[in-house]
Amino acid sequence: MADLSSARWRKSTRSSSNGGACVEVADNLPGVVAVRDSKDPSGPVLAFDPGVWKSFVGFAKQP
Secondary structure, eight states: OOOOTTOOOEEOTTSOSSSSSOEEEEOOSTTOEEEEETTOTTSOOEEEOHHHHHHHHHHHTOO
16 A cells, blocks of 8 residues: 555545535545545545546546
C-alpha cells in the first residue's frame, strides 16, 4: 500500500452537502489515487492506478 501520510483529501464533487454518504479522494500522490469514506477517515482506503481511476471517472460521468 502507498504511503498516505501526505495525502490531501477532498470530498467528491458528487457527494451530498448534508454530511451523509461522502467519498473523499486523494490524487496528489505519485502513482496512486486513494479513495475513502469521509465518515470513517481512519478506516479502509481503496487505491487505484491513476489511469484506471481516470477511466472509472470517465465512465461514471456518462449519461
